[in-house]
Amino acid sequence: MTTVTSAPAAGPAAARARRPSRDRTALLGWSAANLVIVGMSLVPLLWLVSLSFKTPASITDGSFIPQEWTFENYREIFGESLFTRALLNSLGIALISTALAVVLGSMAAYAIARLEFPGKRLLVGLALLIAMFPQISLVSPLFNLWRQIGIFDTWLGLIIPYLTFSLPLAIYTLSAFFREIPWDLEKAAQVDGATPRQAFLRVIAPLAAPGMVTTAILVFIFCWNDFLFAISLTSTEQSRTVPAAIAFFTGASQFAQPIGSIAAAAVVITIPIIVFVLLFQRRIVAGLTSGAVKG
């Protein structure tokens, strides 16, 4: 979100020195457009935050700023194992899937970027095909299969389909990054006495780090957001993730709507994503390869 607003602002700012009058209108135009877009995407989110701080009675009063502030909703969801256990599951499953996808994806992407081997085109094509596959078509076969082999309602049962869909993505992004790294660097490392493994770990991987971080964020968000597999392939708290768990929320009494708790839970699971992106924003943008070869 922050990059969207700041990137266009830099252009008019640099140009202002040249043509003041025309640039002022351009600046105004850009600012207005940015405000509209930022507003459109932020209002529902802020509404959610507002709902999470309202008391059950004032949920439907329609005011944007809560009349009466309360932390009751948060206290409630953290008091329930339905949510806390789901949060743990979500974190665990998403982190493990991300780590595996980045490690396996780097190896595959490196091979695709560097080596000529029979079936390379087929592999790339298949990866793309899998990424295009409608996820819903896999749900019922996986449901049956997982129950037969006994990984239904386990972490593994979710990690596997997450890898299936995130690996193609990882391979594609990472191979683009590996292709950018000059091959001469690897030759130099080999001549300097590195084994292929050392050359990869000490020269190529650090240079591909921005790519790996980008990939990791994308994969993490995909796993973290998933609802389809989470709701279909789990049945108990043992492995249910937050998006699925929210669907099982009930109100304080049988007749109360759980809107407040749902809003609070939604706010809580948004936080890790924001932290993740803010933390690595700079690494994603940094062009680490500058100066490698004659510039």
Add this chain to the structure above:
Amino acid sequence: MADIVLDHVTKRFPDGRLAVDDANLSIADGEFVILVGPSGCGKSTTLNMIAGLEDISSGELRIGGKVVNDLAPKDRDIAMVFQSYALYPHMSVRKNMGFALSLAKRPKEEIDRLVEEAARVLDLTEHLDRRPAQLSGGQRQRVAMGRAIVRSPKAFLMDEPLSNLDAKLRVQMRTEVSRIQNRFGTTMVYVTHDQTEAMTLGDRVAVLRSGRIQQVGTPTELYGRPATVFVAGFIGSPAMNFVPATVEEGELRTPLGAIVPDERQRRLLDGWTGAAADRRSLIVGARPEHFEDAALEQAKDCPGLRFTVTVDVLERLGSDSFAYFTLAGGQARTADLEELAHDAGTVELSGKAEQVVARLDAASRIREGEKAELWLDVHQLHLFDPDTGRNLDAPATA
């Protein structure tokens, strides 16, 4: 330190292209050998095979008497400088230079000492803690050299290390390379497409063309006794002039005029297999410096060929002048010359007539666009067989 021997080394790429064809080259311990040739002649492939970055299709490569065909680059103990320098962008200059030593698990103090020593030699001490991106082109080039010398390897391999520098810096670094080689006395194989670098740097030069070694020799040998038209045209700047000639009544008839062969040339013509086959056409090669303004003292009364031409362009360089003129009467044509023209990018430029360049003394009064009488030292002419491209006076070894 070690010698390097290429014994019938051949490289054929998976797509069937022959990159290096039966290369034989023996590089003595401590020798500085240049591989030179136009782009695509296989010189870089040869270097990569010595480094171990390319597999050898057939033949044997020995470093220090040991066959290394199947050794990985890291086990060959050679250092290489790349055209792109290939510095590790995420490491400081110090780390870049010490990378090989740290991979070899040398103690930290020793690495520091060796890196600082090399930095002093290359005048890089103050840049040791900077990243490659913060350095100028010349400094990056020196870091690349530093990375090689820090290790005291058996041999240095250099793949066009100076071609990314601007002209002035290139001349400066050229002397630097010589200095380093003299100082360390390490075997060095140096690849370049620049014949000036080849001539000025090497103990010996190997000229390659389409994967074959054409001639190996000292710069003087290559210049004075080129084995083929290709070598003759590639070495020297401005390049040697080639004109067609026919042998008639014991004379060489050329567009410049009829030349009576001297003792040496007559012997060569008699020994030429082409003469036995009753062929009469030849290619005559003349270096620009073997021409002179006929009006000058140096050329007066000297035996040689005198002829009158219209000078199209005259370049005065101060120390001497280059006179360009064209000759009617056909062009010397062989596969070698066409390849040279391709490499120089002058295919479209050369018209029907033969362009000739003569180097004249600065005292010459010749003017552009006017007729002038020039003199040619006919004793210095080279005679080439137009079919094989070989010099009739080729050294027996090549």
